[in-house]
Amino acid sequence: MIIRRTRATIHGAISIVNALATFRGSALGISLQVVAEAELRAGIGKSGPDHNYGKLVRNIIYNTIPKQVLEKHSVHIKVKSEIPMGFGLKSSSAVSNAVALACSTLVKEEVDDSAVLDVATRASLDAGVTITGAYDDSSACYYGGFVITDNRVNELILHERAPDDLHAVIFIPSCQRGNLTKLSTMSEPFEEAFKLASSGDYWSAMNLNGRLLATALCTEYEPIMEVIQAGALGASISGNGPAIAAVSHEGKVEEIRDVFNKYDGSIIVSKVNNEKAKVDIIIG
Numbered sequence: 001m002i003i004r005r006t007r008a009t010i011h012g013a014i015s016i017v018n019a020l021a022t023f024r025g026s027a028l029g030i031s032l033q034v035v036a037e038a039e040l041r042a043g044i045g046k047s048g049p050d051h052n053y054g055k056l057v058r059n060i061i062y063n064t065i066p067k068q069v070l071e072k073h074s075v076h077i078k079v080k081s082e083i084p085m086g087f088g089l090k091s092s093s094a095v096s097n098a099v100a101l102a103c104s105t106l107v108k109e110e111v112d113d114s115a116v117l118d119v120a121t122r123a124s125l126d127a128g129v130t131i132t133g134a135y136d137d138s139s140a141c142y143y144g145g146f147v148i149t150d151n152r153v154n155e156l157i158l159h160e161r162a163p164d165d166l167h168a169v170i171f172i173p174s175c176q177r178g179n180l181t182k183l184s185t186m187s188e189p190f191e192e193a194f195k196l197a198s199s200g201d202y203w204s205a206m207n208l209n210g211r212l213l214a215t216a217l218c219t220e221y222e223p224i225m226e227v228i229q230a231g232a233l234g235a236s237i238s239g240n241g242p243a244i245a246a247v248s249h250e251g252k253v254e255e256i257r258d259v260f261n262k263y264d265g266s267i268i269v270s271k272v273n274n275e276k277a278k279v280d281i282i283i284g
Contacts, residue, residue, distance in 0.1 A: 016146070021184060029140045030168045036099045089245075096124050117135070144274040172243050
């Protein structure tokens with residue numbers, strides 16, 4: 001018997017400044033969605049996900065649902081995602097946020113945003129899907145808009161709304177991610193990118209981040225340079241790649257698509273997102 005069912009909706013994000021080199025980063029929400037449903041059922045059963053997120057979701061369940069509840073109930077999770085996995089588009093952060101929010105609401109009437117984010121980032125670290133905890137990614141997915149964070153202490157330094165008329169044109173190349181080892185030696189230039197973002201110059205920060213990551217990952221920079229010339233406000237490898245995200249006003253979207261179409265891969269266009277995460281109680 002289902003005692004309570006909740007549904008959480010979270011959006012994806014793209015990088016403004018990668019946090020791997022300095023543990024301080026910036027990201028921007030986009031409208032690709034993850035929806036997680038959580039069910040609390042009467043009777044002892046196997047708690048866990050009905051999909052392939054395994055350890056990540058189990059960590060969240062055990063850190064949001066009290067032990068005494070799990071001793072007498074089972075928890076079942078379903079996740080639907082529009083975000084391609086493994087390309088730097090924050091799919092793991094969005095999933096962990098959505099599951100943490102849905103599970104938390106199974107046992108609590110009021111949502112504690114910071115507690116949900118802490119559980120999600122800790123579970124991501126424990127599951128090995130992030131190196132820094134990705135608090136910048138999680139915050140952008142959860143709150144939308146621009147965020148600036150210190151991932152060492154899970155601090156949201158700044159959150160502000162992005163212009164509503166912006167679109168992210170995302171190119172997903174057919175290549176694999178590059179080698180991340182060089183990033184640890186590039187803290188100074190990434191610190192400069194972080195300072196630009198902190199001053200509100202997000203596009204200069206994103207463009208610098210793109211140049212730095214292309215160098216560090218030995219990735220072709222030409223597509224990034226060409227979409228900036230075609231009218232993108234900012235363009236960069238997102239996360240640890242290999243996806244490239246270009247942000248522009250609607251009138252430049254087709255020109256940017258034309259640039260990416262010259263390369264081997266697929267393209268996704270998503271509006272920038274300013275919507276905060278939401279959760280609905282379906283039963284209970």
